[in-house]
Every structure is written in structure tokens, then in C-alpha cells.
Amino acid sequence: MIWETVIGLETHVELATRTKIFCGCSTSFGAPPNTHCCPVCTGMPGALPVLNRRAVLLAVRAGLALGCTVSRRCAFDRNNYFYPDLPKAYQISQLYLPLCRDGAVDIGGGKTIRIAELHLEEDAGKLVHDPWTEQSLADFNRCGVPLIEIVTRPDFSAAEEVIAYLEKLKLTLQYLGVSDCKIQEGSLRCDVNLSVRPAGSRELGTRTELKNLGSFKAIARAIDYEARRQIELLEEGRPVVQQTRRWDENKDATFPMRSKENAQDYRYFPDPDLPPLELEEAWLDSLAAAQPEMAWEKAARYQTQWGLSADDARTLTGRKPLADYFEAVVELGAPPRRAAGWVLGQLLAALGARGLEAEHIPLPPAALARLIHLVETGALNRNTAARVLEAVFDAGGDVDGYVAAHGLGQISDPAAVEEAARAALAANPKALADWRAGKGKAKGFLVGQVMARLQGRADPALVNRAVDALLEESK
């Protein structure tokens, strides 16, 4: 039998606010445990939530970019369950009146994924198991970090489509400034709902939910594994059990997680602590009008406006910080195609060698722009410039200072220039003959030859003067 896989995604994305969704504690990642906590986010008695305006703004931006209808009126509900990473024992979320509904994401190849809804909610804390004491250690720094949950319809049929969707989602949200979408830091987390059915069937099979997917690679592998597992079960005539399964990276397999899956009864009800949101049409319109340029729009512009190749444009816009960096270099006067060459060449190589991400480029855009300028004006040749870039990359980017300190700049010793000029003339008797024959261009060639012998570092005026003097001498 031929089987087809049906997949839906629930993606949680942490919003790039400075403070938590319902209190003023910081959302920054990596702080010492339990130092970004207050009575509100740790659910201490009597504490009350107050909604962060920016969380709403970012969520609406995301909804608009994903083609959703933004609800004019929405509200918050409590999702009640006991777990030690949730100190209030309820999560404030949106069930009855979510912020956004009915979006769509074009993932290329003529395929569109429908978004069922996008809503705001709060994140839970983190538990670390201590093997020595058989206890768990709870860190509530992440409690109350704002999240959007984006729920798709079961529109995917393969892992590649899921990855394409996630890549697009990630780019979109990064470009919007909605989230940094770092899957390693957990700011983008994805649960997969998967079932299989005989090809052509209209009914959905029994689904399982896959969790603990820590990378795009893990997502793809887990989908492939789980689809195979379900197909094997069905082919053996055994049923698929509806359950939540955990992906085990080391074992390359999924394992059942919650034994009491059906005992989950979240008892949602409207949160009486939070009045509803009523969004003004005019505000939504102004937000829609102010949506930033998206990656694919930028890539198209790089090609038409600046003549970049499609590949270069796509690579540059593939990471917003890289595109921002590139544009900053161009803004500072570098010719776009040269700038693209440097960013995609030397700069990415330098980043790669250091294991750095594009948002952490230590070299200021102005330094690269200066370097390109020096090359363009012939003050440095390309190889020297590449050496300079490598040398100043982590050291503040003082290009001129480095060039001066290491004598890489113009050679201003007349004797050295004269020596090089003599050698160049001696090596190019034809050019000399041409000059004598009145071909003015030949002098330019000879100047270039002298420059080349001096690795482009000589003062052009000095070179000109030396060449003129020798030509005069040879008359």
C-alpha cells in the first residue's frame, strides 16, 4: 500500500520584548537562575498580571505577516495544570478568542500552508534534574516570557515542507523583529502532529504529537522516523495509539511521553484578571502599512537595483543581520557588488573560522566599507586588504591604524620607488618603446607595473614622479 503522511505544526516563538508578558522582569537569556523573577511571574499570592503592550504589537505584526485576520476583540484564558515549571499552576493563554486566525504561508513549489491561529501566551520555567539528589531544580527566569503559538492546519506531507515552512517562518519573524528565533536557546520550539493514511484517503489517521525537537535536523529526522513507525504498525495490522512522543536525539527514535494523555483536562476559562483587548481598525491598518521589507522582497531588490546575482541576494538576505550589515556597508559608500563580494567572501569566512553568527559580527560595517574604499582607490591591493580584515576583525576594526602601524600603506621612500621603477622599465622594453613612439598610454601601464611591484602600497604621486624622471632620463 502507498501511504501518505499528514503533518500539522504547533510552533512556539519567544517574542523579542525587553520584559516579560505580564511583569517588568527581564527576558534576557542566560542570566543566573531565578534572578529575573518577581511575585507576578512566580505566581506569589496576591500578585496580578498586566499585559505588555509590545508583546501585543509584535504578535499582531507576526499575524499580519502570516496573512492572518487579526481579531478586533480578543481575550486571555487560563489553562490549568499542575507541573513544577508552572508556579501559578495555570498558564495564561488564549483559547476562546485568540489574537489572529486564518493565515497562510507560501513555502514555494506552489504549496501553501494554512495557519489556523496565532495567539499570545506565557512561557513556563525550566527544570533541571539533579541525578545526585533525585530532585529537580526549578529556574523561573523563563516563566512569563511572552510567546506566540502558531498553529497550522495539517497541510504538510513531508519533512522537507516542514523545514521550508520553518525557514520561512524564522526569516519572517526575524525580519519583523518579532523574535530572534534561536532554536538552540529555545526561542523557537516546534511540536509536530503526525499521522499517516492510505494515499488518496480523505480521513485522517490517529495522530501522535512529537516533542523535544531541538534542531531543524531533529525535526526532519523525527518526522521521517515517526512516519515510518506508524506505517510499519499499520502494515502489521496494529493500531497507532494517540499519544505524545519524545524525540531522543541519541537513539534516533521517538518514545511515548505522557502516560495519562487522556487525563489532560485543562479547564480553560476566561482570566478574570485581564480585561479584553479591542484593537482599533486604524491601528491595525497603520501597522500593516509599516511592515518592514521581508527577505524575499529584499533579495529581489538587490537583484534589480544593485545587479546582484540571485544566489548572492538569497544568501545575503538569508539572515537578517547579514543583510543589515551588507546594507550598512553599501550605505557607507561601498559599491554594492563589491560589498556583496566581501561580505559573502572574506567576512563569512572570518565568521565561520570563529564559529560566530551573523548577529555577532565584531567588525563594524564602517571598517569593511573603509577597506573596500582603500582597495577601490588602489591604496591597498586585495590580498593586503584581506590580511588587514583578518587582522582587525576582532580588534575593533581600526583599518587605517593597522595599515599605518604595519607599514602596509603607501610606500613613500623615493629610493624604493625609484628602484622598483627601474626594474619595471627594464622588464618592459616594449612599453618603453611605445612611449618613445608617442603612445601616452604606455606610461600608465608602466605606472601600474611599478605599483604592482610595490603591492599597490606606493604613493601614486611618487610613482608617477619616478616614472616621469626615468622616462625623461631614457630619452
Place this chain on the structure above:
Amino acid sequence: MEFYNLTALELAAALKKGEVSVAQAVQAARARMEARREDNAFLTPLSPAPESIDLDASPLAGVPMAYKDNICTRGVPTTCASRMLEGFVPPYDAAAAEHLTAAGAVCMGKLNMDEFAMGSTSETSCRGPVRNPWDPQRSAGGSSGGAAAAVAGGQVWYAIGSDTGGSIRQPAAHCGVTGMKPTYGAVSRYGLVAYASSLDQIGPIARSAADCAAVLDILRGRDRRDSTSVELPGGPLLDALTGRVKGLSIALPEQYLEDGLEGGVAAAVREAADTFRALGARVETVSLPALDWAVSAYYILACAQASSNLARFDGVTCGRRAPEGRDLAQLCAASRTQGFGREVKRRLLLGTFVLSHGYYDAYYKKALQAAALIKDGLNRTLEEYDLILSPVAPTAAPRLGESLSSPLEMYLSDLYTVPANLAGLPAVSFPCGLDGEGMPVGVQLMGRALEDAAVLNAAHAFQLATPWHKMHPEGGKRP
């Protein structure tokens, strides 16, 4: 005259004039707390030594007072009269406590109550019941029983309570003092341990409507930390007390005077209506059928919200941890089972049930709709009338030990007070007589949202014309 016969405003005036020092007032309060220890009104008595009270800070600066023990006080245990919160010392003040401290309030301690404010008699406290200062065999009412008893017994001049379904007004009535539930949101709930978030409201219990106005002037104000808080419009409530009710129209819901109401209470309420007539108000009976659903709607909403609000007390991250427990779930269940008393458990079970899968629509959603209808009905009546007059409770204070055996009957006795919570309206309860056994009887006035001043003014007018609020349990019955 003993200090404890003064109202809070009278004591404050004496303090400002220098006739009495704050230390003397505190000493007098301590002496009364000692004398009335048997009432069991205090859970955590304090001996403040206030040295630098600015007597100009507010009209009540320097006056000793106390808080119901569900209002968080920084550095002072806040237990909600529950074993679950034994040892909990909040690192923050409730907004109400911040306001009062800034106003020069002198805190004498934390007051007994029904556990987590769940009860109508202050008998569900893990520290034993509050006794009514008028008769130690009777309940002081609840859940703010400690607050009402402390004020009635002259231990403090005013107290801060909370009212979710009548928890300020009913004990005030049972103890012969005045209690005010402000418009929902008028006082920040920040730092009030939540029972039912959409119904909870902090308010004063004192010896007169004027005292309540002075306290509410301190408590009121929009708080950035409470999304449901609002600013009461207008100037100081105290300045709005003209004492005139001439020309006001007052509605008296007819079903409130029918079955279930004890004879002595009915008579006292009718007499109160006559007093308002004599003062120049028009009092008419009206029909308000939606009120029949109030108790059901109230208990569904309150218990459901409580089941969520109290879920955080699991002995794991918050609340007293049970000494044993094999695993996480067991430890959590053991902590809750040992930490909560029976009434709390009953309400948590009821509240969990009405939210559980398959029952939400039939119960919780229906109750929300019923509440909306009740609010609508009350608001319509209040378009036609300025105020609604009603009993506070069907009987005077019940005898201790009589109420808990039948939870449903206890719940039904809240029928007069819960509508104000469901509709968020301001309501004041004040003494209007004594029943045949010499126990105080209270009457309630409910007004339009945000018009707390009108409600307090009408009660003030009544108190200018009658002696009931001046009765003291030790000072004989009818003066």
C-alpha cells in the same frame, strides 16, 4: 469616655489636637486586644512602636487598625487562616497596605477569617472560630469575621477586610458595625490573596459610614499593577457626606422580604425603610427576578476561579510541603490534602468540576450569563432608583457550630450580598436595630457603579438620624 467608644475620625481629631498621643492610642488598643482575646479576632497581633507618624498624612493618621490575614503585609505573616500558608511571610505589601502605611495607619496585626475567605461564619479558620463580641456562643460572621469582631469589640478603630460575596458586609451586620464593599476595581487587588478574582474587593469595616468613607479615601486609586482597577471619580468621599437623602429614590426588592427572612430582621429592615422615608426619600418595592439565580451563579464563578487561584498552593513551589510523598504528584496531593480544610476542599472540588471537560458550558458559561443578566437587571433598577435597600443576611449571627453541617444552607444565606459582587456595585452594610435576642441586625444599600459616595452618604444620613451604629456590645443593648 474610653478611647474605644470613639470613631476613627474622632480619635484622629483627638490625635491631631494633641489630646491623645499615638502611643496612648496603641496602648489602648493593646489593652482591648488583651481584654477581648477570647474573641479570637487576631491571628498575628503586633505591638507597633510608631515614633514618626505624620499626623497630617491623612484624616486617619495615627489611628490603630488591622488587616484581614489575606492582605499581604511585607515582613508580617500572611496565612489566610490556612495551614497551607503557615510560615508565609510576603516580601511585598498589598497596594492597600502601601496606601495605608503612607497615610499614617498604625497596624496592630492580622485578623482571623474563614480559611482563604471561604465561609460565612469565620469557623473554617485553621486557628479556630471568631467569637461574636455580642455573644461568645455566636459567630462573628464571615469571612472577615476577625475584622468585624475587632472593630465591634473596640480592639481597633477600623479594619481592612475583603468581600467576595458579602465577606465584609455580613460580618459587619452580625457584629453591629459598618462595612463597605466598594465598586469593583476602586481599590487595587494587588497583594490580596485571590479567592475569586472577578468578585474580590477590598474594603473597610469601621464604626460609622463616615469612618468607612475616610478609610476608602485612603484605599482608593487606580493601580498600574491591577489591570482591573479604576479611579473613583470625584473628590474625597468624606467631603461628599452631606447627610441629606431628601428626594432620593430607593428600591426595595420584594422577594427579599419574603420567605426565609427571620422576623426580627424583616422588622428591622422595614423600620430602616421607614427611617429613609422619614428623612425624605421615596422607598418603593420592586421586582428583580434575576436575583433568584444569584447564589448559584455566585458559587459557580467563585469556586471555579478559586480552584485555579489556589492551585498554586501545591507544597512544591508555594505553600507548606507535606513531610512525605513518593513522587511529585503524590507530594503535591498530600500537601494540598493536609494543608486545606474541608470547606476549601469542597469549593475546590466544586470549582474544578464546573470547569471540567463537558461541564463548562452548562455551569461556568451559564453562570457568566446569569451574572450578566443580574448585572443588567440591577443596572436597570438603578436607572430608575438611586439606591437599592435590602437585608444583609436572613438572620442575625448564627450560633457557632450550626452552619458548617449544611453547606448548601450556608451558601443560600448569602443571597442578599452576592448580587453586588456579581454586578460589581458598591454596597454598604450598617446596623439598623437589634433582633428579639438582642443581637445586632444590619441593612444594606447598594448603588450605581462608581457612585460609592452616594451609598456612603445615604448610610451616613441614616446614622445621623439613628443610634444603632453607636451600640457597643459591652455598653448594653438599646441605648
Place this chain on the structure above:
Amino acid sequence: MRMSEEMADYVAGLAMLELDGEERREMAGELEKILDYMAALDSLDTAHAPPPGPVLPLKNVLRPDEPAPSLPREELLACASARDGEYFLTPRAVE
């Protein structure tokens, strides 16, 4: 509304409460009585009920995305049932 002991057990499980045999019977009985009384709500015509909502028509109560001080960790952990110097301690959470 019949409240069976099984139902009482299910609800107690959700509420994280343990009921022993006696208590389960009694609680189930009490809840049944209360729910019977509440069943009267069924007869309330809510077809024309105004939409439920907060008491006052509040909406869009928001705060700016500005940091406020967190609680010092010692004060935060002092409220915990069990703690070490850095963390809240809980029995081992499965999963």
C-alpha cells in the same frame, strides 16, 4: 446531577486532592446536593443575556515594555517550600 464516587475521584485528581473512602462518599453527596440546587440555572433563559464581561467596560489595559526591578533571589527563594541557594527544589519531575 448525579455525582458518582468515580466522578468525585476524577475531579479530586484534577484538583490534586486525595479523598479517603468516607470523605469521598460525603463530598460526593454534598456536591450532588449543591449541583442539584444549581441545576435550576438550566431554566434561566440566557438567549438574550448580554455578553459576559468585566464589571466595568475596561479594555486594552497595557503597560509599556519597560524593565522593573526583579525580586532579590534570597527574598524570592525564602518563600519557597524547598530551595537551595539558587533554585526551587522539587521532587523529581518525570519526562
